Amino acid sequence: MAERDYEQDTTVADGVLRIRARGRAVLSNPMTNRGTAFTDEERTVLGIHGLVPTGFTTLENQTRRVYEQFRNTGTMLGKFLTLNALRDRNEVLFYHLLTNHLEEMLPVIYTPTIGEAIERFSHTYNRPRGVFLSVDRPDQIADSLRNYGLGADDVDLVCVTDSEGILGIGDQGIGGIQIAIGKLSVYTAAAGIHPRRTIPVVLDVGTDNLGLLSNDLYLGERHSRVRGEKYDDFIDEFVTTVQQLFPKAMIHWEDVGTANAHRILHRYQDEVCTFNDDIQGTAAVVLAAILAAVDVTGGDLEDHRIVVFGAGSAGMGIANLVRDTMLRSGRLESEEEAYARFWPIGIQGLYLDDDTSLLDFQRPYARSRDDVAGWELEKPGHVGLMDVVRHVRPTILIGTSTRGGAFSREVVEEMARHCTRPIIFPLSNPTSRAEATPADLLEWTDGQALVATGSPFPPVDHDGVRHVIAQSNNALIFPGLGLGVAASGARRVTAGMIAAASESLAGMVNAWRPGAPLLPGVGELRLVSATVAIAVAQQAALEGVAEKSLGDPIQQVYGRMWQPRYPDIEAI
Known part of the structure; x- marks a missing residue:
């Protein structure tokens, strides 16, 4: 059945469904078909008596x-x-x-x-x-x-x-x-x-x-x-x-693919309303978890030393958003100070500025040879994860490498030796590729690690405390972002809008309670998405990229949220 066989206002939650089709054509379109839920009156006017079982449900x-x-x-x-x-x-x-x-x-x-x-x-x-x-x-x-x-x-x-x-x-x-x-x-x-x-x-x-x-x-x-x-x-x-x-x-x-993703985003993001979920969505939800964890540890985000293990599109996207958040705080004097908080590691080890294989988006984070001068390395000529953890003493360890088990007991215990509440995010999917399991991380840190994962993991019981593991699922960010863009008529997706999404998500949790997750669960997605959308729409208006005025942002966002229920039918 062609789209012209029905009409509906899709910008409101419960638009009337006006159906022009009749008979089997009504049942062949998934947006007009409701099978045995058609009332007797609807079956009459739409000509579908005898085409569905007689019972109404x-x-x-x-x-x-x-x-x-x-x-x-x-x-x-x-x-x-x-x-x-x-x-x-x-x-x-x-x-x-x-x-x-x-x-x-x-x-x-x-x-x-x-x-x-x-x-x-x-x-x-x-x-x-x-x-x-x-x-x-x-x-x-x-x-x-x-x-x-x-x-x-x-x-x-x-x-x-x-x-x-x-x-x-x-x-x-x-x-x-x-x-x-x-x-x-x-x-x-x-x-x-x-x-x-x-x-x-x-x-x-x-x-x-x-x-x-x-x-x-x-x-x-x-x-x-x-x-x-x-x-x-x-x-x-x-x-x-x-x-x-x-x-x-x-x-x-x-x-x-990695080689094209950053290039395409950079090419169009200032001209087109565009968004890359693997770069920006992943970064936004990880930033939210980091902000919640930093709130638990005390201090400021700028005080942390961050190792990104597997620094490709996703890893560098996370680094970029965290860097921008540090700079917006006003507590750093330059971009160079922000870059200095990061230690990115790839297949060849720590990114160094004389490595010709680095891509353009990775190069600003590369360290100089002077940064590692005098380090005693496990493998001469190769600056690996354990070397970085031992010498940098990071407070945040992010895994986007797809190398299952890369965060070994030795690495984690070395990190915990110099950090009371290590923030460790093994984000790689699927579960078999996760850099560590939450159970191991909590055991190796005596329950002190603040953990978020890419794959879902069950709660972990340690020393009488049940730790609910936050899943850093992009679904906590991108639906609300899209809704906020639609509700505000935003012409662009700005870094400020993505940061607003992260901050609103982080604000939805109380991670101070022992064992509490750093992020809401996916069972709360409708509430999460509405909350994120409101923050995104308001930020779009604040930055002057919204085409629609936001006199009542809560109603404007909620009013755009389609409800999966059968609407009123008008036969035309």
């Missing part, structure tokens, strides 16, 4: 039924596919189920299960969702985006990936569309962005994954990944077209 009972089906599905991928099929037939019911069981289902529709769904995309492919753009057909970008059926004022978010840096599994070609779809599902479930105000996009620039290229079922372009000028021209054509067709939309970049 409520949304709540439908949710109970599909939840039972979900629970009876044996594998995580099976659960993912069950939810996908539900969304394709009844979008309101899908989101009602998801919001009622968000903590349980988030790992299914998003990380870690979505990784398997991406890998299996060409095998499990069923109903198309999203927009597929090919680097070999740049002339089709505009028509392809128009074919999605949304107008200039109908889009708040375009979530796009080139699939090169998918989670911890790398280049996944056209299957990356699933990460864009999953991300937008979280925007809707957590922040109430109407599902028909978002567009998931995959930029098919080829793949260097030989397993995909040699698979007869693979659905993407069959050539190696395009790079250089042709890639840049394709990106530029895409960004320009989105701006022309959907001038109010924020472009959300997801899982773009």
Whole structure:
């Protein structure tokens, strides 16, 4: 059924659904179909008597039924596919189920299960969702985006990936569309962005994954990944077209490879309303956890010595936001003082300024040879993690390396020897790649470590105290950020808006209680997203980038949060 067969104001929480279609066409569109929840009167006017069972049921009972089906599905991928099929037939019911069981289902529709769904995309492919753009057909970008059926004022978010840096599994070609779809599902479930105000996009620039290229079922372009000028021209054509067709939309970049992610963000962030979740979203939620931990330890953020282990896109994004926060405090006299608080470590060891392999965004953090002169090294010529911990005596240790177990007992005990409350964040996903487990960190520091992780971990009991482990989940930031941008009509996403999101998130926890988490749980995402959105919208107005006046920001944000329930129907 075409989009013109129904109308709805998607900028309000409960817009009336005006349906022009009749009969089976009503049931074939996931936004108009409500199956057995159609009343007798609605069945009459819409011409669907006899097309659904005669019994009438409520949304709540439908949710109970599909939840039972979900629970009876044996594998995580099976659960993912069950939810996908539900969304394709009844979008309101899908989101009602998801919001009622968000903590349980988030790992299914998003990380870690979505990784398997991406890998299996060409095998499990069923109903198309999203927009597929090919680097070999740049002339089709505009028509392809128009074919999605949304107008200039109908889009708040375009979530796009080139699939090169998918989670911890790398280049996944056209299957990356699933990460864009999953991300937008979280925007809707957590922040109430109407599902028909978002567009998931995959930029098919080829793949260097030989397993995909040699698979007869693979659905993407069959050539190696395009790079250089042709890639840049394709990106530029895409960004320009989105701006022309959907001038109010924020472009959300997801899982773009390290070499391109910072470059693209730097290229467009001052001209376009754009946001990179892997760089800025990760940084924002980690900053919130750091601020909460620093509040527990006392003192100021600028007093801390920070080691970033695995200083790629995510690690350097964290460093950049923490650096900017230090500078905004006014207690440092120069950028150089802020950079001096960081010690970044990569595959080759500590970043040193004579290392020609460093990328542009890493180079400002590189240390001089004088900084390590006289150090006794475990391996001559290589400044490793233990060397840095022993000589720098860091107070904050951040892991974004994907090197499971890298924060060894020796490293952690050495850090704790010189720091009463070490702040240690093993952030790598999935669990097997985490630099340490919370249980080990608390054991090795006698319960004193302040911990946040990238993967979910169960509570840890130590010395009579139950420690609830904060999960540094980007879902605590990006949905609220997108909602705040939409509610304020922000023309840009500024560093101040991202910092405001972090600070509002940090302000939601009381980490002083023994064992308390440093961040809210994902079960509170609707409240978290609304709180973050208000802070973001207010900061946008303060910085003069908001197109809409904010006379009542609480109502303006709350009024934009779509509720997954069946709206009133008007047959037209």
